[in-house]
Amino acid sequence: MSDPIDLLRQQVSDLHQELVRYNLVVWTAGNVSARVPGEDLMVIKPSGVPYDELSPGSMILCDLDGTVVEGDHAPSSDTAAHAYVYRHLPEVGGVVHTHSTYACAWAARGEAVPCVLTAMADEFGAEIPVGPFALIGDDSIGRGIVETLRGHRSPAVLMKSHGVFTIGKDARAAVKAAVMCEDVARTVHVSRQLGEPLPIAQADIDSLNFRYQNVYGQQPAR
Ligand SMILES: [Zn+2]
Numbered sequence: 001m002s003d004p005i006d007l008l009r010q011q012v013s014d015l016h017q018e019l020v021r022y023n024l025v026v027w028t029a030g031n032v033s034a035r036v037p038g039e040d041l042m043v044i045k046p047s048g049v050p051y052d053e054l055s056p057g058s059m060i061l062c063d064l065d066g067t068v069v070e071g072d073h074a075p076s077s078d079t080a081a082h083a084y085v086y087r088h089l090p091e092v093g094g095v096v097h098t099h100s101t102y103a104c105a106w107a108a109r110g111e112a113v114p115c116v117l118t119a120m121a122d123e124f125g126a127e128i129p130v131g132p133f134a135l136i137g138d139d140s141i142g143r144g145i146v147e148t149l150r151g152h153r154s155p156a157v158l159m160k161s162h163g164v165f166t167i168g169k170d171a172r173a174a175v176k177a178a179v180m181c182e183d184v185a186r187t188v189h190v191s192r193q194l195g196e197p198l199p200i201a202q203a204d205i206d207s208l209n210f211r212y213q214n215v216y217g218q219q220p221a222r
Contacts, residue, residue, distance in 0.1 A: 008034045008043045008171075009056035015096075015175045020051050022179045024100040031076040034171035035086050035093045040064045042086055046073035077136060084142020085167060089150065094171030096178045099163040102185035103128075107158040113185050116197035118208055120188075122216070123180045125153030125209035133160040141165075153209060156181040 015032045019025045028051070033044035043059050060071035066083040068075055076082070082095045106113050106128075113128040115121055120128075131148040134140035145165045148157045155177040156166045164181055168174035191197045200208075 005036055005041075005043065005061060006056070008036060009059040009061075012043045012045070012059050012171055013054050013056045015171050016045060016051060016054050018175050019096075019098060019178070022182070024098040024178055024182055025051070026099075030098040031078055031082075031096070032171050032175060033076075033079075033082040033095050036061075037093070041069060042082060044079055044082055045076045046071065047076050049073060078141070080139060081136075081141040081145060081165070084139050085145055085165075088142075088146045089167065091169070092167045094168045094174035096166045096168075096171070096174040097163065098178050098182070100178070100182040100185075102189050103156075103158055103164045103182050104162075105189065106130075106185055107163055108161055110160045112158070113181075113188050114197065114199070115205055116188060116191065116200060117184060118200070119180070120184045121200060121205040121208035122212035123177065124156065124184070125205065125213070128154050128156050128158060128181060128185070131157045131159045131165075133162070 012032050012034050019030050028048050031045040033042050035042050040063055042062055044062060046058050046060050049058060060075040061069045062075050062079060063069055064083045064087050066079040078097050085092055085095050110130055112130050115127050129148050129152060131144040134144045144159060145157055149167060155168055156164055158164060164178060166174045166177035168177055188197060
């Protein structure tokens with residue numbers, strides 16, 4: 001299985017199970033995609049297939065206009081949004097969409113999650129911003145994601161009255177951002193029940209984010 005597309009099918013199929021494991025999805029909602037490096041192609045979830053029936057072979061290969069290149073099902077109904085992101089943000093290798101509960105509660109209010117925890121400064125480097133209200137069916141969702149996240153440190157956007165889209169250098173990074181987004185949306189919500197969360201100084205957010213993104217974790221050997 002050395003074909004890069006077969007490897008991505010396996011990865012994207014496996015990552016869908018992480019959405020289930022972290023309670024980010026119900027029924028068939030939510031989806032993960034990955035760009036095929038160096039090609040105008042992506043691998044994405046099929047539409048309407050239950051999570052326990054997803055397999056590497058059921059993943060859909062599409063071009064970056066959302067046209068199916070290889071696959072037995074229609075691709076996810078969010079394929080146009082994923083494709084738009086890949087066309088306009090060349091550094092993005094993975095996209096995730098969920099309707100996870102706490103993040104959606106903020107999205108339903110059209111309110112950004114303020115950066116009031118060090119873990120948020122680490123992962124998001126800023127508030128988690130709100131994107132515009134957009135209907136499915138054309139490029140509006142994709143455009144809203146790109147316009148909100150371009151030049152923003154956050155890899156997650158709360159699309160107003162809808163849900164979460166996250167981006168990453170690969171699909172795994174985008175899934176991680178979706179997991180962390182729900183986690184901080186829940187914690188900041190709970191904090192709000194106690195009173196107003198305390199702001200973190202911008203200089204501290206900057207320094208936490210720089211350290212986490214550049215120093216933290218296992219660095220590759222030089
Ligand atoms: Zn949705």
